[in-house]
Amino acid sequence: MEHALEIQGLTKRFGDKVAVDGIGLAVPRGSFYGLVGQNGAGKTTTLAMAVGLLRPDAGSARIFGADVWAEPAKAKALVGVLPDGLAMPERLTGREVLTYLGLLRGLPRDVVAARAEELLAVLELDDAGRTLVIEYSTGMRKKIGLATALLHGPRLLVLDEPFEAVDPVSAAAIKTMLRGFVAAGGSIVLSSHVMALVEQLCDHVAVVDRGKVVAAGPLDEVRGVRSLEETFVGLVGGERTNNLKELSWLSR
Numbered sequence: 001m002e003h004a005l006e007i008q009g010l011t012k013r014f015g016d017k018v019a020v021d022g023i024g025l026a027v028p029r030g031s032f033y034g035l036v037g038q039n040g041a042g043k044t045t046t047l048a049m050a051v052g053l054l055r056p057d058a059g060s061a062r063i064f065g066a067d068v069w070a071e072p073a074k075a076k077a078l079v080g081v082l083p084d085g086l087a088m089p090e091r092l093t094g095r096e097v098l099t100y101l102g103l104l105r106g107l108p109r110d111v112v113a114a115r116a117e118e119l120l121a122v123l124e125l126d127d128a129g130r131t132l133v134i135e136y137s138t139g140m141r142k143k144i145g146l147a148t149a150l151l152h153g154p155r156l157l158v159l160d161e162p163f164e165a166v167d168p169v170s171a172a173a174i175k176t177m178l179r180g181f182v183a184a185g186g187s188i189v190l191s192s193h194v195m196a197l198v199e200q201l202c203d204h205v206a207v208v209d210r211g212k213v214v215a216a217g218p219l220d221e222v223r224g225v226r227s228l229e230e231t232f233v234g235l236v237g238g239e240r241t242n243n244l245k246e247l248s249w250l251s252r
């Protein structure tokens with residue numbers, strides 16, 4: 001049976017810098033998959049290549065068997081994406097953004113209107129539906145981005161740092177929604193720096209370090225008897241933990 005997302009040998013260089021170095025991942029259908037790694041490890045670049053937003057130097061990505069580069073229309077119909085630094089039409093309201101993108105996706109106008117209403121309510125963006133995106137806070141931008149990812153009813157969600165800058169009440173609503181999505185048969189890949197969040201939500205995890213996957217699989221197998229945070233620090237190195245000594249001028 002094909003995977004929700006399968007990537008093989010993905011590689012990306014920026015000048016001399018190898019940002020992603022032959023990453024492979026297999027995301028089982030129905031799984032909630034967490035991608036963790038330090039700043040600059042290559043998570044955003046990997047996810048952008050996996051969904052067809054950034055062309056890899058080498059490697060391939062398939063969404064439910066559809067090659068992201070050879071069959072983009074087929075692959076992209078199956079996936080909802082919350083990219084890093086999503087560019088939005090700033091002079092539209094939240095509801096107008098959803099309407100515009102829903103119609104671009106080919107959804108009937110009444111379906112778009114009904115779904116937009118539901119998404120704005122679930123994400124507690126009711127007022128924001130009438131507010132221009134340019135006036136949104138960072139967290140509100142994340143939430144409207146999530147709504148655009150969900151609008152066409154994808155089978156796979158790929159979310160880059162979906163909880164960054166989101167308040168705890170909204171985060172709880174989003175978690176419930178994402179859990180419901182997986183319970184209903186959907187698959188999710190998300191990246192995060194927050195180990196506790198990944199442990200709470202995900203059943204699979206991959207640890208990325210310097211452009212490579214250093215551990216991947218079911219959460220319980222990757223972390224063993226330790227917490228994910230301990231496992232993570234053990235895998236990617238935590239040697240500079242006592243650097244206050246180096247910043248002696250900060251001592252009182």
Ligand SMILES: Nc1ncnc2c1ncn2[C@@H]1O[C@H](COP(=O)(O)OP(=O)(O)OP(=O)(O)O)[C@@H](O)[C@H]1O
Nearest residue numbers: 014017018019037038039040041042043044045046
């Ligand atoms: N457009 C770009 N041009 C040059 N270098 C880039 C570009 N995008 C990413 N990089 C570099 O590639 C590496 C991986 O970056 P990436 O954003 O994928 O990491 P990340 O794991 O998502 O980091 P973070 O957790 O901080 O978001 C970094 O060294 C980054 O500086």
